[in-house]
Amino acid sequence: MEAATVSRRSAPRAGLRLPGLGAGLGRGLVVLYLSLIVLLPLAALTDQSLSHGLSTFWEQVTSPQALRSLKLTIGASLIVVLINAVFGTIIAWLLVRDQFPGKAVVNAVIDLPFALPTIVASLILIQLWGSKSPVGIDIALSQTAVVVALLFVTLPFVIRSVQPLLIEMDREMEEAAASLGASGLTIFRRIIFPNLLPGIGAGVALAFARALGEYGSVLLFAGGLPDTQVSSVFIRQQIESGNDTGAAAVSVVLLLCSLLCLFGVSLIQRWSGRHERSTKVQMTPMPFEGDGEGPR
Amino acid sequence: MTASGTTSRWGLRVAGLGYIALLLLAPLVLIFYKTFEHGLAPPLDAITSPDGLHALKLTLIMVAIAVPLNTVFGIGCALLLVRHRIRGSALVDAVINLPFAISPVVIGLSLFLLYGTTGWFEPGLSEAGIEILFSVPGMVLASIFVSLPFVVRETVPVLQEIGTEQEQAAETLGANAWQVFWRITLPSIRWGVAYGVVLTTARVLGEFGAVSVVSGSISGQTQTLPLFVEKQYENFNLPGAFGASVLLALLALSTLLAMNFLKRKEDA
Numbered sequence: 001m002e003a004a005t006v007s008r009r010s011a012p013r014a015g016l017r018l019p020g021l022g023a024g025l026g027r028g029l030v031v032l033y034l035s036l037i038v039l040l041p042l043a044a045l046t047d048q049s050l051s052h053g054l055s056t057f058w059e060q061v062t063s064p065q066a067l068r069s070l071k072l073t074i075g076a077s078l079i080v081v082l083i084n085a086v087f088g089t090i091i092a093w094l095l096v097r098d099q100f101p102g103k104a105v106v107n108a109v110i111d112l113p114f115a116l117p118t119i120v121a122s123l124i125l126i127q128l129w130g131s132k133s134p135v136g137i138d139i140a141l142s143q144t145a146v147v148v149a150l151l152f153v154t155l156p157f158v159i160r161s162v163q164p165l166l167i168e169m170d171r172e173m174e175e176a177a178a179s180l181g182a183s184g185l186t187i188f189r190r191i192i193f194p195n196l197l198p199g200i201g202a203g204v205a206l207a208f209a210r211a212l213g214e215y216g217s218v219l220l221f222a223g224g225l226p227d228t229q230v231s232s233v234f235i236r237q238q239i240e241s242g243n244d245t246g247a248a249a250v251s252v253v254l255l256l257c258s259l260l261c262l263f264g265v266s267l268i269q270r271w272s273g274r275h276e277r278s279t280k281v282q283m284t285p286m287p288f289e290g291d292g293e294g295p296r
Numbered sequence: 297m298t299a300s301g302t303t304s305r306w307g308l309r310v311a312g313l314g315y316i317a318l319l320l321l322a323p324l325v326l327i328f329y330k331t332f333e334h335g336l337a338p339p340l341d342a343i344t345s346p347d348g349l350h351a352l353k354l355t356l357i358m359v360a361i362a363v364p365l366n367t368v369f370g371i372g373c374a375l376l377l378v379r380h381r382i383r384g385s386a387l388v389d390a391v392i393n394l395p396f397a398i399s400p401v402v403i404g405l406s407l408f409l410l411y412g413t414t415g416w417f418e419p420g421l422s423e424a425g426i427e428i429l430f431s432v433p434g435m436v437l438a439s440i441f442v443s444l445p446f447v448v449r450e451t452v453p454v455l456q457e458i459g460t461e462q463e464q465a466a467e468t469l470g471a472n473a474w475q476v477f478w479r480i481t482l483p484s485i486r487w488g489v490a491y492g493v494v495l496t497t498a499r500v501l502g503e504f505g506a507v508s509v510v511s512g513s514i515s516g517q518t519q520t521l522p523l524f525v526e527k528q529y530e531n532f533n534l535p536g537a538f539g540a541s542v543l544l545a546l547l548a549l550s551t552l553l554a555m556n557f558l559k560r561k562e563d564a
Contacts, residue, residue, distance in 0.1 A: 026376050027380075030376055031388070033369050034388065034391050034392070037444060038391055038395065038444065041409070042394075044416055047409075087315045091312040093308065106313070106316060108552050109320060110320075112549075114495075115548035116544070117501065117503075117504060117522045118504050119523075120327075120541045120544050123525060123537060123538075124323040124541070127326055128326050184304060206396075210396075213398060215399060215400050215504070216504040231399075232400070232401040235402065235405060236509065239405060251405055251406075258397035262390075
């Protein structure tokens with residue numbers, strides 16, 4: 001009796017044990033690594049932000065320059081994700097449903113902003129859209145530059161989360177709608193768009209989280225003027241001027257905003273998981289082909 | 297396809313491809329043009345200058361330490377999350393995603409506050425004569441932090457997909473845990489892991505914000521290639537900045553090629 005219960009209970013867990021060590025030791029090592037690398041530094045950050053009490057924390061976060069940077073960061077990120085939602089969906093549609101020469105190259109190039117170091121992106125953008133612009137458009141060191149830099153680094157997110165949904169989508173629904181006389185726009189609005197919504201939502205949330213924290217690509221292109229200073233540039237300047245507490249306080253606010261985004265993504269994942277037919281939306285910025293499409 | 301359907305299709309093509317061309321391709325082409333405008337010599341001289349070479353070497357050291365560590369951790373952690381469903385795995389999962397959500401500058405600042413002069417570890421560290429900030433160990437820690445999630449995130453779905461049947465069969469036939477891992481599990485997840493390794497490498501190579509806060513960016517000492525780019529630009533040495541940028545861009549392009557290759561392998 002006893003043995004039967006035990007084996008039944010352990011049946012679903014059967015398969016590979018971590019070689020050479022038990023799950024307990026494995027868990028210990030994983031938790032230790034995560035604590036040393038990730039959690040301990042973040043604890044030090046939070047500690048520093050509150051080291052002079054809550055009122056100082058609040059003062060630092062609401063100082064005019066800090067507020068200005070937070071407003072710019074959040075405002076620019078919102079504009080950027082809106083543009084991303086529209087163009088990301090269009091590009092994903094082109095990559096899945098359309099045929100044109102060079103499609104494979106375009107598909108591969110989409111991930112370039114993930115692979116290209118952000119400081120290089122900044123240098124590149126300032127060459128094209130800066131004072132020496134070959135097309136005569138100079139937007140460097142302006143708020144527009146912040147938006148353009150963020151558009152560059154967040155380009156892949158919506159595309160890569162919408163693409164798998166489009167691949168999986170049943171075309172019969174669209175054909176049925178078309179045969180019943182629905183126009184292209186109606187089909188998009190009533191059938192395609194609702195199906196893609198979880199992907200667009202997840203992509204937007206990931207892009208927003210990324211945009212909030214972006215540093216390298218904004219640095220040279222938009223600069224650190226009072227008007228063009230995003231929060232991460234502001235934090236950097238506070239570190240350099242020795243205001244650790246102020247830097248830490250704004251960092252904590254930024255961190256909380258990003259965590260909210262991640263939380264949003266996991267809500268979307270759970271929601272789309274419940275609607276069986278849609279692909280599970282991936283957390284990874286660069287989903288592996290076939291992610292979440294396999295048998296579960 | 298009706299006439300209006302064709303029109304809207306062309307509209308979408310122009311909008312989508314135009315957007316990519318303007319945002320991605322134009323800047324990329326321009327940087328290659330600008331770098332080699334005056335021939336190969338200026339960018340090559342900049343990269344082969346002592347500071348440039350040192351930056352390249354330091355960048356490779358970062359990769360050599362951070363990538364293997366995160367790969368071993370990533371595989372182990374994915375196995376734990378998928379195969380053992382340990383208690384608190386939701387929490388572990390959330391913590392692993394953190395580096396995606398945190399600004400690199402904030403990561404740098406956290407390390408700065410932990411190991412800096414006013415940090416938690418300060419008295420102990422300076423007594424022991426260990427320097428972490430403004431030297432290589434701090435930069436390595438920053439690189440590990442920012443690139444931590446990739447291998448885990450790429451390995452988990454592949455592990456879920458392959459299931460446990462083959463592993464169980466091997467166990468039934470008397471294979472021990474190591475044999476099952478080396479002969480069954482690792483070969484089946486290898487392309488997923490490799491994909492994660494490529495992403496980790498790309499991230500470590502290009503990391504700028506976090507490393508710049510903890511390194512102090514001292515030329516010839518604590519400067520990686522991305523930091524070198526910034527310094528050269530600030531010193532108005534554009535050929536130097538372009539040369540190092542093109543080198544990094546080429547590495548990024550090879551990353552893309554590797555990703556494509558691995559995707560195809562996995563599909564096959």
